[in-house]
Amino acid sequence: MLPPNLRPISVDDHIIEPPNVWVDRLPRKWQDVGPRIVEVEDASGKNDGQARQAWRWEGRIYKNVGLNAVAGRPRRTWGLDPVRYDEMIPGCYDVKARVTDMDKDGVQASLNFPTFPRFAGTLFLEGEDKDLALACVQAYNDWHIDEWCGYAPDRFIPMVILPLWDADLAAAEIRRTHDRGALAITFPEMLSSLGLPSIHTDYWDPVFAAAQELGMPLSMHFGTSATVPMPSSDSPIPVSFALYGCNSMYATADLLFSKILQRFPGTKVSLAEGGTGWVPWLLERLDYTWDRHRHYTDIPQDTPPSETFKKNIWVCHIEDATGVELRSEIGVDKMMWECDYPHSDSLWPKSQESLLKTLADVPTTEVQAIVEDNARKLFNFDADLRKVG
């Protein structure tokens, strides 16, 4: 039995940004070139000739309006991304409806990744006008803090995106938004594939320094590196879904064999949508590799990677019986739960059923840690305090 007073916190959900985010907040001079929703022809023919909606920004058209926002839709239709707002349930983009949907699922609080800006805000790297791009980043963050999380501060953990083309600007945005209430940063799981310097350089030191100083976790969602697991060029899409965790393994190994967690030992990294059951295997493998290969390579020399993991990295799962079985090897204090609303991986509105099934044999204090307390502690998110204050 789950504790009756359990208030699950999901550390991985998604917002479909409503059309007004940038229209409302950008200065008049950027109204036309800034992101706005437009109606476009649907050339795919999949949608019965109905016009689709898309984002337009600096004249470019982005058609991923409803990327994988399939919650509440019949499974047989899942192959098609929703192409119009009216094809999605309102909880995707309307915060009031979202809270209702969280209530239906028994979810107390939620950490939300953006969609149009991509899960780690990497879209804005494409901006030709970097002043506009910075304004777009800030508009998203302000909207997210004020309108989304601000609607119900005890239900949402504010998480911000960064102007990734400039590490100093990014650090400044961390400080600016932390002052406004932000508690977390969404950051790419890997950087090279985005054309950015990797964590093996000192380029990101201003970001890691600010995050460490302010105690803000870097939440690294699967897929934010612009790469997805695809063993064959024609692999069916479920192959990629099943292998999401490999990206999290890549990020984990890269972090633990970098020097950045030595320079910033207070760094907190939360891996999203990668699962947890692979962790003991990878930590053992990392230690084996470290033991044999550190002497002739430029990796941390003094601390085994499994120890660094225990200090710096958190993981989560939707449903992962293997992870639950191996929780003492992963670290019960490093595991969290995610709902993944409104994506196809989510069990919404049956999360409680899943939690009851997979945590049935777990002691109550450990359930409490995994489902709620670890997230509160990691993100410095105390709903009761926030309500009072």
Place this chain on the structure above:
Amino acid sequence: MLPPNLRPISVDDHIIEPPNVWVDRLPRKWQDVGPRIVEVEDASGKNDGQARQAWRWEGRIYKNVGLNAVAGRPRRTWGLDPVRYDEMIPGCYDVKARVTDMDKDGVQASLNFPTFPRFAGTLFLEGEDKDLALACVQAYNDWHIDEWCGYAPDRFIPMVILPLWDADLAAAEIRRTHDRGALAITFPEMLSSLGLPSIHTDYWDPVFAAAQELGMPLSMHFGTSATVPMPSSDSPIPVSFALYGCNSMYATADLLFSKILQRFPGTKVSLAEGGTGWVPWLLERLDYTWDRHRHYTDIPQDTPPSETFKKNIWVCHIEDATGVELRSEIGVDKMMWECDYPHSDSLWPKSQESLLKTLADVPTTEVQAIVEDNARKLFNFDADLRKVG
């Protein structure tokens, strides 16, 4: 305690081909263009100005003579691939010395991957003269069966490479070599990245048909897809070492969501150097994905991937305490052991020590299965019978 009569079989070791393999066996007309060892300048300066040796084939120079063949060398020198035969211990390339080295390590029998042809023979895809390339494939296979395995038939499981540019030729080579004693095929873990049709096409049906008919496993070694895990462009090399298993996960997911194991249900796939501890996590994740996404995608509809795994896929590890702990979920009958001689991942000559440590708490019958019997059964390799016959 391990059983005193334990005779470990390693399903993943490596041969450094001696210089005579192709010189001895190619017709006179191809002597000059066929693969032969030449002395070349060492431009790296790493080797004290000593000339390095390289393979020359069709005028092209290939410098990976001793790829990672570091057994017996001090760890601090491991960053440098051996560039001359006299920098390697003779067991790398001399079968008599290899048997002595296996004796030192208590290894009864071994499955050997090639080096110059690459682990799955993919090098010969580069041949301009495809008649010569086919002759090279056949020369390797004949040398491997006659001279390497033939020296001690109770100590080596003969495994052949294929002319991968033509599936019908490949099937014919399977049949030709099976008649000569071959028991296994080394086959790329993934194919698209080699510029070849994937397992989601019917291109490879002749190969899978021949392998199924003759009961020959397809052994898929990490890295045979020409891709290695590299999260950042400048990741230190141990990152890649630690993540080898991700390639095996990619191969597993791709196979289990393909139709090829439905068309050829007798297929036996052996994944090499990927470890085992990740298997329960991946099978659970594959089943979760299958349950949610099969209805709108073209993947097997009737059998959960975890069931297909139990029929068709074998895994192995050098040392993997997590895999041993989870052996009942992986399937004790699907796990094997590998030595990885003479590569840097190997524990040679201390394999017995590692086996004693990691299998100390495992019942004797299960140890026997993992360390010896599963390999004998999978590869139809019965040393006693072969000795008698």
